[in-house]
Amino acid sequence: MSTLRQDRKMTLFALTWPIFIEIMLHMLMGNADTLMLSQYSDNSVAAVGVSNQILFLLIVMFGFIATGTTILVAQYIGGNQYKNAKEISSVSLSANLLFSILISVVIVIASEDILQLMNLPQELMPEATFYLQVVGGFSFLQALIMTAGAILKSHGYTKDSMYLTIGMNLINVIGNYLFIFGPFGIPVLGVQGVAISTVVSRFIGLLVILYILKQRVHFTLNLKDLFKLPAHHIKKLLHIGIPTAGEQLSYNTSQMVITFFITMIGTEALTTKVYAQNLMMLILLFSSAVSQGTQILIGYMVGAKEYDGAYKRCLQSLHYGIVISTLMAIVFTLFSDQLLGIFTSNERILEVGGTLILLTILLEPGRAFNMIIIGSLRAAGDIRFPTYIGILSMWGVSVPIAYVLGIHYDLGLIGVWIAFITDEWVRGIIMYYRWKSKAWQGKRFSQEAIVS
Template sequence: MSQHDRINKNTSLFLLTWPILVELLLQMLIGNVDQMMISRYSQNAVAAIGNVNQIMNLLLITFNIITMATTIMVSQYLGSNNQEKVSEVYSLATYTNLFFSMILGALMVFGHKPMFKMMGMPLELYSDATIYMVIVGGLIFLQGVFMSYSAIFRSNGLMKQTMIISFVINFINIIGNFIFLNGLLGIPKLGVTGVALSSVISRLIGLIVVMIIFNKKLNAKISLKYLRPFPKETFKSLLRIGLPSAGESISYNVAQMWILSCVNRMGTYVIATRVYSNMIANFSFVYASAISTATQIIVGHLVGAGDIDDADELVMKTLKPTVLVSLIMSVIVFLCSDFIFSWFTNDPVMIALGKQIMFIEIFLELGRTFNLVIIRSMHAAGDIKYPVTIGIISMWGVAALLSYIFGIILGMGLVGVWMAMAMDELLRGVLVYRRWKQGKWRGKALV
């Protein structure tokens, strides 16, 4: 069976979505479990790790530049049955991410203090944040290379494999956290250091497993021989697709860092509440993220094969039930928020604030679902510049600006910040939906 036979217009969206959904849940856990398990030991540690993760999310977009482009290029090439440059794209993407991740790792080890200062991080968080940043950030190449393999697997429809690997990573991470935090097996209690070491060890094992599965499942190879002579045109194509595709994520995460700098002025308990709110909110939109990723892959194959109308029909059929599921999940989270927040804290002020945030989150998720499904499909179809442009304008003109006005100037605190972010998601959702219905994404395929 050829790669194109594996994914085409008859491919079940559900069969692609469910392993991605499980994988995303597991990926969320590897970052959130660290904060969940350490919340019983120190709220300062939770706030510190939350700040570091915000920085790392921004820097990880460097890898997304290549992985997004890899997913789009490989999907369209496989859709058009063009196998000639597949190994070249695989090799170029993997080694490029390795190169950039080594640079970023050095930056986080030696340049983390200016980053903390820029974000207005409270001084009492510096010690824990430094430990976590140096260990996890210094070895960020493990994530960079893993993300390249994950993009390759998804483009080829190997969703179950990445799901299993994510399970392995999370299982090892949880066991490691339990051992290091409780001082088992003769190991002293290591606190934040132990949580960071557990994350690194689990990711290393995950990378080894994904490399083994790649060699067994795919005929293509990742080798330096495909980079001699250096494939300049392929690299230019990756950047031409990846830079605009990642532009939206870059804008979003830089805006989130600005918003976090506003939240950092509100006190440690507000910072911790924001961390918990983001963790809980992630589960509200995980289904939308999974199905939008599966839709993106199929749309890429359909567009590559010239089945434009099928791609349009798929996106519209996907959107309505996805919005409904996301709304139901966010309403359930709101109704259960007191119970959920009590897992992390006994502070009634934090629990009450979290409930207010989860109510606003219902409206935020409505807009975010439109953005996830439509924007990723636009990327797959080659319509990249428009969502980036309106994303930058809205994220900064609405989310960032109004977060400062509502949260700081008007004194609405974290509630004002969440209102601003919800307004941003809703505005962009309306704009990209209108763009898709107008059909301006047609005719922008790469192949």
């Protein structure tokens, strides 16, 4: 197993810019699906949008092991415990493979029932079911890509993950083009084609990232490791992963409930939400990249017991995140008509969607607080506090306000966005004071000796 890259000191910029591009490409992949499908059918956009809401939930479930891997490998490297870093990498890949295969099977069997629970309009059901069964049935590919990517990033190889994402995007976009527009006599498959190109791009991406992992950190996934999952490593992964997944699961579940509220408003409102959130995801990508880069650096620092450096690093990153995300929200607001016009010419969607983009000027700074500080708290080993506060705020603030303003007082999507803003700021301010209190110091996971 290679050590942390010792040829140069890791900096936030060196780690973050490839992560930034990688996340942007992931988001553009989703936008490419939406943009291409919007030329085919608005109903297809809504069908894929709702199915992706469920698939995002799966990614969160797979991500709890990937998150634990990122934190533990970074802390072990910071504390010069390279043998443990290799062992936790093996355990995480094996555990996520077994877990994701089980979840994939469940999704294939129960996809239609899940969509019915979300009150999906009947006209969207056939396309949404097909997309969910195909992409969800092969979701174990994404689980392995996420875990392998976490290992690479924790060793400082963020560029490799970026290059992989570029390749996967190209394959996905080419596949979308072929199956949606039907050049050269290729049959037009619409949603079915998008699902197929997504799975093919992920399969190729998995083969490539496993090869990169072997070349960079001399690590190979061995099938016999599937039956050798050391209890002490599993315990540490679950100690980080279960609360982290709990918060993310709660968030995505609350979003599904709010999506259910939006289906009560109508298909047009659902489509507007999909278009607006696709643009908003591009706004938040800087905060997300800074959060991931900061998490790795703080993992190194906490593993080496450099607590003062970790404390300052988080606050500096938070400053960058707030400033940049706010500026990006303002720019997107100024050009909201043109940006939304890429997806649709529906005047009502353009009007409401423009208002939602305007509200992101208030939303994104609050989201930056949460993404950066919560990531830092987790990297330092402070896992449970963000989970408890997050769940309390999502279900005590976001969901009830979304219903009261959006449905009861008939504010529609504007009421829902006000609920999002309130939730992000309540949680963000609490997390800020948690970091300032330094209650996270001394909670690092790698401080315990591990006998293997």
